[in-house]
Amino acid sequence: MSSYDVIVIGSGPGGYVCAIRCAQLGLKTACVEGRETLGGTCLNIGCIPSKALLHASHQLHEAEHNFAKMGLKGKSPSVDWTQMQAYKTDVIGQNTKGIEFLFKKNKIDWLKGWGSIPEAGKVKVSDEVHEAKHIIIASGSEPSSLPGIEIDQKIVVDSEGALSLPKIPKKMVVIGAGVIGLELGSVYARLGSEVKVIEFLDHITPGMDAEVSKVFQRTLKKQGLEFIMGAAVQKVDATKTKAKVTYKLRKDDSEAAVDADVVLVATGRKPYTDGLGLEALGVKISDRGQIEVDGQYRTSVEGVMAIGDAIKGPMLAHKAEDEGMAAAEVAAGKHGHVNYGVIPGVIYTHPEVSTVGETEESLKEAGRAYKVGKFSFMGNGRAKANFAGDGFVKLLADKETDRILGAHIIGPMAGDLIHEVCVAMEFGASAEDLALTCHAHPTYSEAVREAALACGDGPIHS
Numbered sequence: 001m002s003s004y005d006v007i008v009i010g011s012g013p014g015g016y017v018c019a020i021r022c023a024q025l026g027l028k029t030a031c032v033e034g035r036e037t038l039g040g041t042c043l044n045i046g047c048i049p050s051k052a053l054l055h056a057s058h059q060l061h062e063a064e065h066n067f068a069k070m071g072l073k074g075k076s077p078s079v080d081w082t083q084m085q086a087y088k089t090d091v092i093g094q095n096t097k098g099i100e101f102l103f104k105k106n107k108i109d110w111l112k113g114w115g116s117i118p119e120a121g122k123v124k125v126s127d128e129v130h131e132a133k134h135i136i137i138a139s140g141s142e143p144s145s146l147p148g149i150e151i152d153q154k155i156v157v158d159s160e161g162a163l164s165l166p167k168i169p170k171k172m173v174v175i176g177a178g179v180i181g182l183e184l185g186s187v188y189a190r191l192g193s194e195v196k197v198i199e200f201l202d203h204i205t206p207g208m209d210a211e212v213s214k215v216f217q218r219t220l221k222k223q224g225l226e227f228i229m230g231a232a233v234q235k236v237d238a239t240k241t242k243a244k245v246t247y248k249l250r251k252d253d254s255e256a257a258v259d260a261d262v263v264l265v266a267t268g269r270k271p272y273t274d275g276l277g278l279e280a281l282g283v284k285i286s287d288r289g290q291i292e293v294d295g296q297y298r299t300s301v302e303g304v305m306a307i308g309d310a311i312k313g314p315m316l317a318h319k320a321e322d323e324g325m326a327a328a329e330v331a332a333g334k335h336g337h338v339n340y341g342v343i344p345g346v347i348y349t350h351p352e353v354s355t356v357g358e359t360e361e362s363l364k365e366a367g368r369a370y371k372v373g374k375f376s377f378m379g380n381g382r383a384k385a386n387f388a389g390d391g392f393v394k395l396l397a398d399k400e401t402d403r404i405l406g407a408h409i410i411g412p413m414a415g416d417l418i419h420e421v422c423v424a425m426e427f428g429a430s431a432e433d434l435a436l437t438c439h440a441h442p443t444y445s446e447a448v449r450e451a452a453l454a455c456g457d458g459p460i461h462s
């Protein structure tokens with residue numbers, strides 16, 4: 001039996017970051033991981049591999065649509081799917097090995113196997129029991145399918161299966177126009193699949209600023225994705241080679257069906273806490289399956305904490321990372337803090353979409369007076385040069401104080417641009433603070449400044 005200050009269960013972005021921070025704070029730390037490689041869903045079957053496929057398929061799109069315009073002539077590249085998969089596997093390997101290196105560097109023990117908590121202060125991994133003053137659960141989440149729909153990872157797949165299809169399907173049906181459905185739907189549409197997205201609601205990406213959501217859907221339509229909106233999927237009949245997806249339109253209850261070679265079910269995720277023994281231990285779980293924690297990530301059982309997708313809040317790798325660092329501080333006897341008002345969200349399609357803080361809808365609902373500063377990438381020189389003029393930056397600021405309340409971007413590098421607004425919000429900045437900050441020319445970030453100027457006396461380039 002080994003004894004630790006902290007044992008973290010799970011090595012995804014929440015868990016591995018937490019373990020590293022614990023070690024940096026001088027705590028003797030171990031991390032339990034049953035997968036063959038570290039990094040959890042994000043590095044192995046989520047964020048990282050999907051970004052590799054998004055990158056590769058975007059390059060193809062550029063070659064097919066924009067190269068000739070710049071005088072780059074010749075045959076468009078053809079897709080070698082086996083090689084694209086090998087590239088994706090290599091990217092995963094580089095990242096997961098990187099975490100292994102960081103564990104060694106920080107003297108963190110990797111306890112290989114699936115962990116459970118037989119009693120407070122003890123973690124069982126395979127047949128060995130280890131002691132820990134603090135146990136931090138970072139067990140993540142898993143896809144949640146629809147009732148009656150069986151995921152076989154061949155014809156009916158979830159996000160994991162969709163990353164490793166044996167071939168590019170001719171026809172793909174995506175159930176759910178959320179982040180996963182749209183990112184992976186984009187990948188296959190660019191690679192030549194006919195992609196139909198079936199969405200229960202009347203708009204895509206629930207929770208997103210409505211104006212951005214509309215423009216985003218229009219852009220994806222132009223890229224060839226077809227949308228069936230306001231439709232509740234009833235069933236999926238799959239054979240060994242094909243599937244039929246039956247849905248009911250909410251407006252008139254009429255039923256229809258579409259055929260597919262592959263069906264991607266992307267209707268959300270749920271916390272993954274199987275096998276941890278939480279019920280017997282007495283850890284409180286909410287109706288939604290989330291581990292209940294207080295403001296310092298402590299569960300109802302002393303010495304047991306939880307972070308990331310397994311607790312409440314958006315299921316985002318970076319939210320889990322921040323909670324991991326905060327929980328490590330708490331375990332080290334310090335005070336951990338996450339500012340939940342400034343957690344960005346990014347969709348890595350092309351153009352990218354990013355969001356932080358309040359939306360117009362949430363501000364209206366709260367009855368707050370606000371102003372909007374908007375700037376189109378059409379007025380940004382760099383974007384025009386790079387065929388990236390579609391989209392805009394929208395900044396929301398308090399009508400009286402000018403304090404920035406939120407930002408919503410659709411356009412080039414939106415996922416990176418959002419962070420200057422995040423930093424500004426962390427410092428309680430006003431739109432004028434952003435507008436008075438010198439931005440290098442020519443950069444996409446000038447569009448953020450122009451949106452800030454639009455909250456005041458007006459942008460220069462529109």
Ligand code: NAI
Nearest residue numbers: 176177178179180181199200232233266267268269315346
């Ligand atoms: P999601 O919750 O984002 O979207 C699911 C969609 O499915 C919703 O629009 C919902 O209305 C629809 N839906 C549900 N039942 C349906 C039915 N019967 N028929 C038709 N449509 C139906 O879930 P998603 O995309 O699976 O993502 C899961 C989690 O993973 C999210 O929390 C997301 O934030 C996270 N994620 C984040 C990424 C990123 O930050 N780039 C990438 C991938 C996942």
